[in-house]
Amino acid sequence: MTILQIGAGGVGWVIAHKAAQNNDILGDITIASRTVSKSDAIIASIKRHHNLKDSRRKLKSRTVDAYDINALITLIQNVKPNLVINAGPPRVNMSIMEACYQAKVSYLDTSAAVDLYSEGQQVPQAYDWQWNYRKRFKEAGITGILGAGFDPGVVSVFAAYAVKHLFDEIDTIDVMDVNAGNHGKNFATNFDPETNMLEIQGDSFYWENGKWEQVACHTRMMEFEFPLVGSHKVYSMAHDEVRSMKEFIPAKRIEFWMGFSHSYLNYFNCMRDIGLLSPNAITLQDGTVVEPLKVLKTLLPDPTSLAPDYTGKTCIGTWVQGKKNNKMRSVFIYNNADHKVAYKDVEHQAIAYTTGIPAITAALLYFKGVWNGKGVFNMEQLDPDPFLELLPLIGLDWSVKELEPQSPIINILK
Amino acid sequence: MTILQIGAGGVGWVIAHKAAQNNDILGDITIASRTVSKSDAIIASIKRHHNLKDSRRKLKSRTVDAYDINALITLIQNVKPNLVINAGPPRVNMSIMEACYQAKVSYLDTSAAVDLYSEGQQVPQAYDWQWNYRKRFKEAGITGILGAGFDPGVVSVFAAYAVKHLFDEIDTIDVMDVNAGNHGKNFATNFDPETNMLEIQGDSFYWENGKWEQVACHTRMMEFEFPLVGSHKVYSMAHDEVRSMKEFIPAKRIEFWMGFSHSYLNYFNCMRDIGLLSPNAITLQDGTVVEPLKVLKTLLPDPTSLAPDYTGKTCIGTWVQGKKNNKMRSVFIYNNADHKVAYKDVEHQAIAYTTGIPAITAALLYFKGVWNGKGVFNMEQLDPDPFLELLPLIGLDWSVKELEPQSPIINILK
Numbered sequence: 001m002t003i004l005q006i007g008a009g010g011v012g013w014v015i016a017h018k019a020a021q022n023n024d025i026l027g028d029i030t031i032a033s034r035t036v037s038k039s040d041a042i043i044a045s046i047k048r049h050h051n052l053k054d055s056r057r058k059l060k061s062r063t064v065d066a067y068d069i070n071a072l073i074t075l076i077q078n079v080k081p082n083l084v085i086n087a088g089p090p091r092v093n094m095s096i097m098e099a100c101y102q103a104k105v106s107y108l109d110t111s112a113a114v115d116l117y118s119e120g121q122q123v124p125q126a127y128d129w130q131w132n133y134r135k136r137f138k139e140a141g142i143t144g145i146l147g148a149g150f151d152p153g154v155v156s157v158f159a160a161y162a163v164k165h166l167f168d169e170i171d172t173i174d175v176m177d178v179n180a181g182n183h184g185k186n187f188a189t190n191f192d193p194e195t196n197m198l199e200i201q202g203d204s205f206y207w208e209n210g211k212w213e214q215v216a217c218h219t220r221m222m223e224f225e226f227p228l229v230g231s232h233k234v235y236s237m238a239h240d241e242v243r244s245m246k247e248f249i250p251a252k253r254i255e256f257w258m259g260f261s262h263s264y265l266n267y268f269n270c271m272r273d274i275g276l277l278s279p280n281a282i283t284l285q286d287g288t289v290v291e292p293l294k295v296l297k298t299l300l301p302d303p304t305s306l307a308p309d310y311t312g313k314t315c316i317g318t319w320v321q322g323k324k325n326n327k328m329r330s331v332f333i334y335n336n337a338d339h340k341v342a343y344k345d346v347e348h349q350a351i352a353y354t355t356g357i358p359a360i361t362a363a364l365l366y367f368k369g370v371w372n373g374k375g376v377f378n379m380e381q382l383d384p385d386p387f388l389e390l391l392p393l394i395g396l397d398w399s400v401k402e403l404e405p406q407s408p409i410i411n412i413l414k
Numbered sequence: 415m416t417i418l419q420i421g422a423g424g425v426g427w428v429i430a431h432k433a434a435q436n437n438d439i440l441g442d443i444t445i446a447s448r449t450v451s452k453s454d455a456i457i458a459s460i461k462r463h464h465n466l467k468d469s470r471r472k473l474k475s476r477t478v479d480a481y482d483i484n485a486l487i488t489l490i491q492n493v494k495p496n497l498v499i500n501a502g503p504p505r506v507n508m509s510i511m512e513a514c515y516q517a518k519v520s521y522l523d524t525s526a527a528v529d530l531y532s533e534g535q536q537v538p539q540a541y542d543w544q545w546n547y548r549k550r551f552k553e554a555g556i557t558g559i560l561g562a563g564f565d566p567g568v569v570s571v572f573a574a575y576a577v578k579h580l581f582d583e584i585d586t587i588d589v590m591d592v593n594a595g596n597h598g599k600n601f602a603t604n605f606d607p608e609t610n611m612l613e614i615q616g617d618s619f620y621w622e623n624g625k626w627e628q629v630a631c632h633t634r635m636m637e638f639e640f641p642l643v644g645s646h647k648v649y650s651m652a653h654d655e656v657r658s659m660k661e662f663i664p665a666k667r668i669e670f671w672m673g674f675s676h677s678y679l680n681y682f683n684c685m686r687d688i689g690l691l692s693p694n695a696i697t698l699q700d701g702t703v704v705e706p707l708k709v710l711k712t713l714l715p716d717p718t719s720l721a722p723d724y725t726g727k728t729c730i731g732t733w734v735q736g737k738k739n740n741k742m743r744s745v746f747i748y749n750n751a752d753h754k755v756a757y758k759d760v761e762h763q764a765i766a767y768t769t770g771i772p773a774i775t776a777a778l779l780y781f782k783g784v785w786n787g788k789g790v791f792n793m794e795q796l797d798p799d800p801f802l803e804l805l806p807l808i809g810l811d812w813s814v815k816e817l818e819p820q821s822p823i824i825n826i827l828k
Contacts (some may be wrong), residue, residue: 187687271688276710283712
């Protein structure tokens with residue numbers, strides 16, 4: 001058995017550590033990335049941390065340009081993996097998926113291939129390109145598992161679990177995501193600043209009463225009492241899983257909410273107001289052409305550098321309301337992850353940790369022959385039970401909290 | 415008679431308009447700048463606004479690199495001005511002054527030649543380089559008038575007036591500067607963003623009990639009731655005139671204070687925290703090298719573009735406390751300038767207006783043979799009476815307000 005991981009950023013870091021901890025099942029591991037030194041740093045961390053379970057299994061690095069389909073095919077033919085795990089940014093999904101199709105090898109990723117700043121690539125279109133491969137993957141006899149992170153990913157499994165076990169009828173699904181951790185910096189992003197800032201400044205899309213609603217960022221807010229980390233203001237935001245949930249789970253409203261502190265929003269608004277979050281190139285007085293967002297990316301701390309001093313917890317979950325046995329019901333299915341626990345386990349912070357662990361959980365189910373249907377699948381389509389049984393063993397607990405049924409108080413701002 | 419103006423930014427705009435309104439005394443006007451289109455835009459504005467008093471006098475543009483001493487000398491020999499008015503940024507003072515010395519022509523500027531981000535060029539050293547020309551200017555039989563803007567400039571004349579007429583003994587001089595205007599933008603600077611941001615983020619220097627004190631920016635604050643524009647928080651800041659006042663006016667404490675709104679400070683702090691105010695080059699992922707501050711300069715609105723919609727007033731003055739006839743005395747000598755009045759007069763805003771008018775007032779006194787001693791002079795050294803008599807006629811009123819003597823309540827922040 002062998003896997004090929006493409007990408008060596010924060011999520012790739014955690015995926016590689018967790019794959020190594022489970023290499024008795026996953027086999028040899030190859031980590032390929034544009035900059036081989038990043039893969040080598042991960043391998044050094046895995047060895048230093050004694051996270052290679054079966055030391056007879058290989059762990060190696062390779063260089064690859066994830067946009068280059070032919071280079072990817074050559075790499076796949078060389079490594080001969082049973083599964084390709086895409087740990088790169090969403091913009092490389094299409095080339096890797098095409099290479100997997102041509103090389104006839106199964107594929108897994110953690111978020112949808114959308115260019116967050118382009119027209120026609122927003123949430124209502126998320127997954128369109130990747131769903132085009134459903135028939136081809138089925139005919140090729142290979143498996144594609146899409147969006148196997150935490151959100152999208154585990155929150156989608158929580159929704160499937162609610163459908164299967166907890167509800168007869170669903171009214172609303174609110175995905176709630178707050179990072180109540182503290183990295184000690186004035187301002188920093190928890191993953192690639194470019195992807196993060198594009199995601200946050202985009203309009204929010206939510207699904208309500210059979211159609212898409214589009215609103216400006218940070219204009220729909222509610223306060224939510226999160227287990228363990230307390231009450232936080234959360235804001236409606238565009239997120240991949242609203243699209244896939246809408247496709248597979250009937251509900252009157254489906255929406256994604258993210259918590260932002262007053263300080264975070266203040267920095268964000270300042271930067272946006274002065275034009276620093278724009279991906280559109282500007283020309284300086286001396287003729288130099290730069291994209292402001294890439295300047296910001298260079299100025300901000302490397303997200304990986306935050307991990308050693310990160311304290312506190314995250315809470316991400318799916319709040320489902322509807323009916324069971326003709327009675328109103330409200331449940332919050334969630335995980336709390338701790339930044340220090342994540343660092344102790346894999347030398348990284350909890351944001352990457354909660355994304356990487358579900359990917360390896362899904363990969364293990366694929367290897368065990370439980371999640372290995374032929375075709376392309378989102379997490380909502382697969383049986384939630386074996387996944388939720390295995391997830392805590394790989395590192396993420398989950399709980400169901402029964403709430404008082406209520407109409408969410410949504411504040412419309414500005 | 416003829417004058418040569420070098421520089422065609424915001425202050426140059428006002429100086430040229432005011433020179434044109436007084437060209438029966440100042441004669442022909444040549445405006446030289448690196449970008450000739452900027453001079454031509456000013457000339458078009460003067461003509462459109464019918465500000466050329468004597469239409470038989472010439473008004474023309476020329477190109478010059480203000481760093482190039484030989485090019486400046488050639489230009490001076492060509493134009494043959496009675497006075498060179500330096501309306502450029504402080505960093506070109508030395509080359510223009512040297513060219514004036516070599517070409518034997520009198521010189522006037524509006525602020526000190528310091529590089530605000532370099533070691534050894536702070537307030538305690540301001541004017542050192544320019545004062546080195548005292549003997550040479552005297553021997554050459556030419557006049558140099560330094561810092562003839564509002565602050566430095568008029569506030570220094572106010573201090574000289576207080577010494578001459580209002581006090582026997584001075585305890586404290588606090589220069590107070592607030593712009594209570596509104597340009598309708600989220601964030602913008604009133605003059606060159608690069609100079610402005612360097613000035614504001616630098617440490618403050620004030621003179622107290624015979625020595626220099628240095629404190630971090632925005633860490634000394636007081637609230638002051640300004641005539642017409644009300645109470646504002648002002649912060650101790652490094653400013654040229656603290657150096658020249660310390661040299662020529664005996665006082666126990668001399669300090670400069672500038673008003674900043676909560677919103678301004680918030681943007682400023684955000685930008686500083688993320689590193690955007692740094693003049694030190696950074697290298698982007700693709701190898702492009704940029705200075706963050708120059709990126710910000712390109713992102714922010716052109717200060718000149720703010721003028722048409724600017725409303726509200728400024729208040730700048732000198733608060734002097736001390737003794738007269740053995741009794742404690744406290745006076746605030748000040749001007750209120752109105753952004754709309756400035757725009758109506760010269761198609762620019764009040765910040766440039768209050769800097770440009772004093773320069774032309776001083777130039778007129780030079781031409782009238784009142785302020786034309788041989789050597790190099792700061793405004794504190796010259797007779798304040800003729801200047802304060804002429805200033806309102808050129809466009810800026812001034813008043814003396816008697817206050818209750820008091821110990822200023824200075825708040826030490828952070």
